[in-house]
Amino acid sequence: MFIGNQQEGRMMMPIRLNKPKAARRLAVVLGLSTLMAATAQAEDFRMPAENTALHAQLPEAIRNRKVIRVVSTFGYAPQQFYGEDGVTPEGFSVDLARALGAVTGIQVEFTNASFDALIPGLDAGRFDMAIAAMSATAERGAKVNFVIYEKAGARLLVSGGNPKKINGLQDLCGLTVASLKGSLHNDVIEQVSAKCAALGKKPVRLDTYDNSDSVYQSLLTGRTDANYRDGSPLIYVAKMSEGRLEVVGPEYPDHPYGIAIAGENKDFAKVIAAALDVIIRSGTYQAILNKWGLGTLNVDSAVLTPIGSPASAFPQPPSPIGLAFGK
Template sequence: MKIRTITALAAGALLAATTACGAQSLDGGAAAPADGETAAVTLDQAPTEEKAADVINAITPDKDLAAKAPARLKSQGLKVVTSVGYPPMEVYASDGKTAIGFDPALARAIARKLGAKVTIADEEFNSQIPGVLTGRYDFVISSMSDTPERQTQVTFVDYVQAGAGMLIKKGNPAKISGPADLCGKTVSVVDNGSSMELAEKYDADCKKDGKPAVNVLKFPGDQEALIQVTGGRAQATITDYVVAASKAADPKLEVEALSLDGTESPWGIGMKPDDKQLIDSVKGALDSLIASGEYANLLKAWNLDKLAVQSAVINGGK
């Protein structure tokens, strides 16, 4: 579910951008293929702090999928973009530059299925779809909701089903148990994300019922929105439930997580719509990971079992 913003960026500004921070690659060597067959590939090990490292390292290339993958993956590797700082989906290892978390783990797993090296770049959320459309990246995997609006820009292969949640102060001094309790309260959200859309919907519902409006505070990222709650300026912040649960597990933050029922939607891996060979390859790799049980083990490593999908669906967001 998107809780971060997406805006159109000027192509010139994007192309002038420097290489993103936090890039991490899994480089492997490959011998020249014989008799038209796909070459064997030796891939680097997953980062040691990656919770799903053992699962990733055990994944071997699928010969048929690797043969059908775009030829550029063999020479250039799979170029992936995400936005680090969204636990447990995307976080930095202790070195401050290696991306780990479920999204990087799945990207590495897909690359291994396709017999390709992978580079995972960390970019601001707004830059990700433009980066894919200009060819800088092959796909984005960044806790991004598959929505009809985004489907006009990219084609998604949906990889989890997730819902929204709220973070409130520990002990719930504002006595918030659901959206109806937000009337007359201050709520912090990420600007132009689905959390903002939810907040605006709850505000409209309050007004419709003749209750005080919701005061919605908008910020560039989740951390800024969370600070409004811990600092007392807002009584709640809306985000993805998996992120809310992760934050609530940190005793230093002194916050509690609440789920928002009925908000579940698919998150997708976004690619250029005309990059059909890659779309088919990513879908095939995800289906293979699901069938083998490796996908379930990746989720389990990050305690995200409830997000599982049964098959890879293209543009399943409605």
């Protein structure tokens, strides 16, 4: 676990953010001879001041603990990953969590977990919120509260040179796709596989892994042919790979990301939604997005979908299957 810097007093002091660096672990996975700098450029910006009204609205347990426990899936740059030392959390999700902590006047503590362990960890009360590039869907919304914070689109990652000539989901028939356990994108690949079978073609084989490094390694060694997921980490790792990996095909509309908060903690979810609106209005939110090369993925305001909200409350992007194969 890693605990963010303690912010003392009622006003947050200016924080100079160091230039983000790629994790050594990713460099090792990609077989790079040198550690490459991240594509994002450092920016100086002022963390927002504590909002005393929001601090007072926090659940008593969190105020007494003086820590917001944040769980994520580190190794998913530029959203969340470990810095050059291999232990310091970096990325958009980390800076966003720290900004939310600044507004509410509480430290943030980061824990790494596999993607499929995030919601169970929230349900068990081990964590207060998950910021992990998690798509906000009605199915997940039956278990957690969501605060929408970022737009998203999905892409395909393949080995350099695109040896299997993959130009879209329609070209995956008969191939092997790598993915993370518990990822929403697994459902898309299963639908692609069913469509392939309906067209008289070979289905898609789906291989799932615990972490992104294993996904990338499977592509580099030829065990799998493609990875389908949100585009920002794929574009990042392709740039890092010195041509060994590349992004192909169109961007498919995807569900936006949401901060997940346990269903029983509705009041805390309301505070986090209000805090997100504060940092959006202050300009801090856009500055953090820009820092990590995600500036076009901004939302205009926080949207809270409480647990059990109807499916109509969640954005419904066009079907990637329809876009790939036609109606």
